[in-house]
Amino acid sequence: MAYNMTEKMAETFAETFSENDNFTLLYQNFENQFMELLRMNPFTLFLQKQALEIEHLNKHFKDMEFKLESCVKHTDLEPFKSRITELEKENKRNQKEKESLISEIRDLQEENNELKNKTLRMTKEINQLQNTAKEFNEMKPQVINIESQIQQNIEDNIALEIRVNKLERVEAVREKFSVRINARKCSTDNSGFKKISKIHDKYKSPLTPDLEKKICDIIDLDSEYTRKNLLPAYGFFNSIKQFSDKFLQGEEIDENISLSTYLCDSSLNFWPGNVPGKLVKDLFPTSLKVKHTFAAYDFIIEQVSLYHELEEKAKNIS
Numbered sequence: 001m002a003y004n005m006t007e008k009m010a011e012t013f014a015e016t017f018s019e020n021d022n023f024t025l026l027y028q029n030f031e032n033q034f035m036e037l038l039r040m041n042p043f044t045l046f047l048q049k050q051a052l053e054i055e056h057l058n059k060h061f062k063d064m065e066f067k068l069e070s071c072v073k074h075t076d077l078e079p080f081k082s083r084i085t086e087l088e089k090e091n092k093r094n095q096k097e098k099e100s101l102i103s104e105i106r107d108l109q110e111e112n113n114e115l116k117n118k119t120l121r122m123t124k125e126i127n128q129l130q131n132t133a134k135e136f137n138e139m140k141p142q143v144i145n146i147e148s149q150i151q152q153n154i155e156d157n158i159a160l161e162i163r164v165n166k167l168e169r170v171e172a173v174r175e176k177f178s179v180r181i182n183a184r185k186c187s188t189d190n191s192g193f194k195k196i197s198k199i200h201d202k203y204k205s206p207l208t209p210d211l212e213k214k215i216c217d218i219i220d221l222d223s224e225y226t227r228k229n230l231l232p233a234y235g236f237f238n239s240i241k242q243f244s245d246k247f248l249q250g251e252e253i254d255e256n257i258s259l260s261t262y263l264c265d266s267s268l269n270f271w272p273g274n275v276p277g278k279l280v281k282d283l284f285p286t287s288l289k290v291k292h293t294f295a296a297y298d299f300i301i302e303q304v305s306l307y308h309e310l311e312e313k314a315k316n317i318s
Contacts (some may be wrong), residue, residue, distance in 0.1 A: 022142075025033075031175065040130050045164075045251050053118055059277070063130040066098070078114060097123065110230065120236065194294075196241060196244045196245075196297055197292070199244060199248045199294060200247070200248070200250075202255045202291060203244075203248050203253075203255055203290060203291055203293045203294055204276060204291075204293075204294040204295065205255070205289070205291040205292055205295065206292075206295050207292055207295045207296065207299055210287075211287060211288060211296075212299060213286070214287070215285070215288070215296065215299060215300065215303075216303065218230055218231050218283040218284070218285070219231050219232070219233040219300065219303070220232055220233060221233045221303060221304055221307035221308075222307075223308070225274070229279075230279065231275065231279065231283055231284075232272065232275060233300055233303065233304050233307075234304070235271050235272045235275055236300055237296075237300040237301055237304075238270075238272075239270035239271050239295060240263070240297045240300070241261050241297065242270050243259075243262050243263060243268075243270060243293070244293055244294075244297070246268075247262065248290075248293060253290055254290065255290050255291035256289055256290070256291065257289065257290050258286045258287070258288065258289060258290075259288045259289060259292065259293065259296070260281070260284045260286050260288070261288050262290075263280070263284060264277070264280050264281045268289040
C-alpha cells in the first residue's frame with residue numbers, strides 16, 4: 001500500500017513539475033503529502049506511542065532520582081557506618097575463631113589417631129587376656145575342687161580343734177572335781193567324760209535355741225549336786241554316753257523317737273542312784289529326740305566347762 005502511494009506521489013510530482021516551475025511550492029506540496037503519509041503509517045504511530053512512554057519514564061526516573069537525592073541528603077549515615085564497622089570487626093573475630101577451631105580440629109584429629117593406636121594395642125592385650133581367661137576357665141574346675149578340699153579340711157580341722165578343746169576342758173574339770181563327784185555319787189563311771197564313739201550322722205542333728213534353753217532349765221551344773229529339784233549335769237551327759245554306746249553303734253534306732261523313751265527307762269540304769277526316777281520323768285524334755293544325742297552331749301559338756309571356769313574366776317577374785 002505504501003509503495004502504491006509513493007508511486008502516485010511521483011506521478012503527481014511529475015505533473016506538477018511540468019506545469020509549475022516554482023520549486024518552492026513543489027517542495028511544500030511534496031512535504032505535506034509526505035507528512036500525511038507518515039501520519040497514516042501504523043509503524044509511525046507505534047514509534048510515537050513508544051516515544052511518549054519513554055518520555056514519561058524519563059520524567060518518572062528524574063522524579064525518583066530527585067527524591068532519592070533528597071532522602072540521602074537528609075538521612076544520617078553515621079549509624080550505618082558504625083554498624084558496618086562493627087560487622088567488619090565481628091567478621092575478623094569470627095575469622096580468628098574459625099582459624100582457632102580449625103587448629104583445635106587438627107589437634108583432635110591427632111588425639112583421635114593416638115586413641116585409635118591405643119585401642120589397637122588394648123585390643124591385642126584384651127585378646128591375650130581372653131586367651132589367658134580361657135585357659136583359666138579350663139583349669140577352674142580343678143582349682144574349685146582343690147579349694148573345696150582345702151575348705152573342707154579347714155572346717156574339719158576347726159571342728160576337731162573345738163571338739164578336742166571341749167574334751168580337754170571337761171577332762172580338766174573331771175580330774176579336779178572327781179573326788180567330790182564320787183563323794184556325792186553323781187557318777188561312778190569315769191568313761192562319761194570320754195568322747196562318744198562314732199555314731200551315724202542321723203543322730204547328730206543340732207539343737208534348737210528352745211531345746212538348749214530347756215536343757216539349761218533342768219540341769220544343775222554344780223559338781224556337788226546341791227539343787228535336788230534338778231537333774232545333775234554330770235549324771236545327764238553320763239547317761240547320754242551310756243545310751244550312745246549301747247544303742248547307737250548302728251542305725252536301727254529311729255532318730256525321731258523322743259530320747260526320754262530310753263533315758264527315762266529306770267530298767268536301763270542310766271542315772272546315778274541318788275537321782276529319783278520320777279524326777280527324771282517329770283523334768284526330761286520330750287521334744288529332745290534321739291537325733292539330738294550327739295549335740296546334747298556336747299552342749300552339756302560345754303555348759304559344765306563354762307560353769308566351772310566362771311566358778312574358778314570368782315574364787316580367784318575373792
